[in-house]
Amino acid sequence: MGEAGEIHLQIEGTRSEEADNHNGTSPATAAPASPSMSERLRWWAVVIVNIVFVLGGQSVATLLGRIYYDQGGNSLWMATLVQSCGTPLAVPLLLYLRRKSKPSARTRPPVLKMAAIYAGLGVLLAGDNLMYSYALLYLPLSTYSLICATQLSFNAVFSYFINKEKFTALIFNSVVLLTFSAALVGVSHGSDSTNSTVPVGKFPLGFVLTLSASAVFSLILSLNQLTFDKVLKSDTFYDVMEMQFWSNTAAAAVSVAGLFISGEWSTLGGEMAAYKAGKVAYGMTLAWTAVSWQLTTMGMMGLVAAVSSLFTNVISTVGMPLSPVVAVIFLGDSMDGVKVLAMLIGLWGFFSYIYQHYLDDAKVKKIRAEGLSVSSADDDEKQSVKVSTE
Template sequence: MATLVQSAGFPILIPLLLFFPRSSAASTGASESTTITSLLLLYLFFGLLLAGDNMMYSYGLLYLPVSTYSLVCATQLAFNALFSYLLNSQKFTALTFNSLVLLTISATLLAVHPDSTDNTTQVSKPKYIIGFLCTLGASATYSLYLSLLELSFKKIIKRETFDAVLDMQIYPSFVATCASIVGLFASGEWANLGSEIKGFQEGRVSYVMILVWTAITWQISSVGLLGLIFEVSSLFSNVISTVSLPIIPILAVVFFHDKMDGVKVMALLLAIWGFLSYVYQHYLDEFKPQSPKSVATEVQC
């Protein structure tokens, strides 16, 4: 159910398609049949990749405390820097490398500290390891997903319109939802949904409302991230989504009474340091003075 809810809210985006004109496939310079075939394969691939990634994130959140989970998720920025360098020709500077190292060390500190399972999750050491590996794998997969999206926008979609962003969110989410529903029934977990709803402490209405609003907020967030990929880059999109990660462990202490021992505090500080390293690199790139050759080219244009 946790996997399903991350993609099942896509119908709320369908009305938005009515407000944006459809761009012509002929404008890409490819035949209509080739374009449709390529897009269908693209949506299918990204949908299945998204479903697998959502499932790994769900298992990670199931077996890890919120603070540990959020800090491990911070590694997706480092993974994204690597994939952006390999797939999107992203510049790999010293500050970017510093961010990569710091976030990797931050996650490693949590990996060698299984004593954190003595908090609210109350899971065994093997399940803690599984949760850690699933979260780490999900972070790497999500980073690859973002980099491949940026590559697809440039090489295959080639449409500078908002409806292209909506298509890339709606259709893969539909595929991911179908895959999640198949998994829900194949695993037999659907049989426990009735008892789960009845046993929810806050009541049935609260259970349904949590699912509905979680699905809606996931879609809003995803469209925003896709828009940033479309307008800037996958790495910048991931940076924005990582802004909240250093704050989540603090909120987990306040609302879920999660523990924050010395190792987690150190991992948190390293994660913040790694994030700020990239932010400073982006600042330098943004305000870097143009060379005389570049200025002359702009004047001629």
């Protein structure tokens, strides 16, 4: 997993040199050196591991979050805190990577500048986690998961304006379909019946909070990618882990402050005693939720650095159609025809995006087969084939 950023950086370095020659003293006449088969396989292995972290961690964490509420948990700030307090688990790996990392000639950004960026991302993340906590309390898990699929639509827009990623017809189709999928869930909530302890009459607020949280989450991913590209100018795995650690530490600090300021800390003892499954189950639920979110965050940050924020959100969205099925099996949520239709439309939107990347990959292969320099393509094309060239 630690090699993803290094491989990506090597390839980006090759492209940067070509761009310098193309714009500078000597024209680029030869095609850039393609990564070896072993490098490509290693890069894909790293990406697959991160994908497993995202899909597995996200599914388990979301399910445990709903179980926490159903079994008698009611502290919104505690539910928010467990989404970012797993950062100590990353300390051994961070120390190992720091010891193994090779000295770099590049100048590191000023400490105060990076501290401000991490603090800002942490505050955004804490607010986003709080909105997700409210949304999960107010909605059945199946409905919540389907609405969360709109985060891909938001991320496509943010990636276009912030990260300058190409916005093609297929991606636009994906955005429309995922938005329509969420709208179907929104207008059909009257048919929801569930065995979970969802507050009556809170659906509209839960719907709005889920949409808002999805938008902020997408913004955070795009800002992470912008930080890697424009501030750190590096995406080694150490940089990925460092950003993940400090931004989540800041989010955890905000959540702890919220827990004490709100007074919810004084109710935790009674909440644990009244937990239906018992005190041990209460502690285990929170602990495994924190671990699951930590794995999810590590996977997401790895994908943002190795590929892009939009690709990361696509992978995150893949797990959304699976969550309603899990909710039906384990939580007794209803699965009516409208939800099934919304799930199928969401999958259609997802595969539209994947097909766009297939076309991008074919374009890059054609360019290389003709012996052309990737740097001779325009900026939009280069951005759209970022995943494939790696």
